[in-house]
Amino acid sequence: MSEALVATQAPEASASGASGARRFWRRLRTQRAATVAAGIVALLVLVALAAPLLTTLEGQDPTTYHPSLIDSARGGVPTGSLGGISGRHWLGVEPQTGRDLFARLVYGARVSLGVAFSATVLQVVIGLVVGVAAALGGGWIDQVLSRITDIFVALPLMIMSLALLAIVPQSFPRPVLVTLVIGLISWGNIAKIVRAQTLTLKGLDYVAAARLSGWGAWRIARRELLPGLAAPVITYASILIPVNISVEAALSFLGIGVKPPTPSWGQMLTAADVWYQAAPQYLLLPAGALFVTVLALTVLGDGVRTALDPRAASRLGVGTGRTRAAVTTSTATSTATSTSTATATAAAKEESE
Template sequence: MSNDTLPATAPAAPPAKTPKKEKAASLWSDAWYDLRRNPVFVIGAAMVGILVVISAFPGVFDSVGVDPSTCNLANARKGITSEHWFGSDNLGCDVYSRVIHGARVSILVGFISAAVTGIVGGVLGLLAGFYGRWVDIILSRVAEIFFAIPSILGALLILAVIGRDNAGIGSVVLALGLLAWPMVLRIMRAAVITAKHQDYVVAARALGAGPWRIMLRHILPNALAPVIVVSTINLGAFIAAEAALSFLGVGIQSPQISWGLMIADARNRFLEAPLPLLFPALFLSLTILSVVMLGDAVRDALDPKLR
């Protein structure tokens, strides 16, 4: 039989594509989707990222190559030159090098204080909101005692007791964190009280889940969003507070470098030499602005009422 008489075979059908299983939408995935498309978040995160890299590797950005602790009175209050990009201060120290190296103190104090207050206040708020009764009463009354103390005045008192000789990053973090954790406790407590009455918690309890499993697996992920928001916003407040305390003379002490300390040293000769004050003040303002932008974007993304 010739090939022309063979019956034509139908082409094989392509294999059916199995539908891809889509991930279930959640608050965190929706928030990340919104943040990536928010220009305020992108700009703020980029600025904060640059400042973090500068604080971690100041030598990479110190292209002038001048030691920030080396001062020459012959160069006191000089303007911008090829050797001193931001001029020199009252002692002849290079302002650019000191601004670059001073970023480390502000960034460290801000991030450590925000992390400490977020963890301490979050854990205590989780316990107070979940267990209630005497645990809630004791923790809430202790928090109210700290709430009654004005933040800057209380930090001044704590640092005055510690003394200038022992002042440093650790003491500033202690002073700021000791007065800021009650705010996080209240926010976490309110979120936990709301979450523990939801149906998924009732179902987990009916299935025999223990209290720690309910807290860590069901309540904490759904109550964590407001704590992240307030911790991000507090980051800028802590950076500003560190500069204020250093400016008042009770925070970071020389020979350490801080933007607030640089502003305090340059204020008496501002009219004669404004550059030593303007540049650290500019970097401080940009840092706080970038953190505020970041915090606003995170708040908008994690708050369902603002969607």
């Protein structure tokens, strides 16, 4: 009987998942700020992926020095107006080295976004495995995994990253190392979220039916639990990405993250801190790119959270006036309906009397 119940629920769950995805996209599209943020994020990802093509169109690369474009008499300030902006150097050149700023900025997007997205994927995978294993294992397995998770939650990310990055040989690829350090240290919170949600899902009827039918723990987790975990995991992952971008930038700014000549927005900020008066664009370009990226990802993450759980109010107010008007109209309609019902009831009572 339980097998029949599970068999009949499988297509229904698939249809429900499809309709749930459509509802999610519909709710997300009604939020104008989140839609704009998604467009900005998509553009940034496209720029990062197309960095070789864009620099080829410009005719430059991120590592070539141009000493002829530097005024050595003024301490290495770029010659020309606005930091050396020209038809050959669209955003000017780097002080003291003459490397093309546009090329370094778009290649820096590859490093910063790549590290952030890769570290987020690593955090989600570890958090899912640990959280589901703790909830399904129960007993001493849950106790051990929960205590390990508590330890990693309590670890200070920046201090641990500073210690680990300082002792690893310089020959190890720094973007990969930064990704591993962030991903392997900061998975504790998502593991706690997954464990709590899995414990809630375990008590539902369809999971109990799957267990009674003889399904193993892995099959139950894959077929029944993971679809229910999608919403909280996606929401938290969308919040983690801007956090990881900021962490990578901070580590590179402190000089222990991505090393030259590999471009990174944080590493560019490190080199620009002494040039903000002589060549302000050298500081403003990577700082502006970081600001726009983190802001867009934060707004998009909040929009995703609101679309997945419409009962939760947006922290950033990324809803639209149309959405608020719909809520107001719905409230007014409900109020009018209640009033008319009460009036009709009172009239009927008077007539009967």
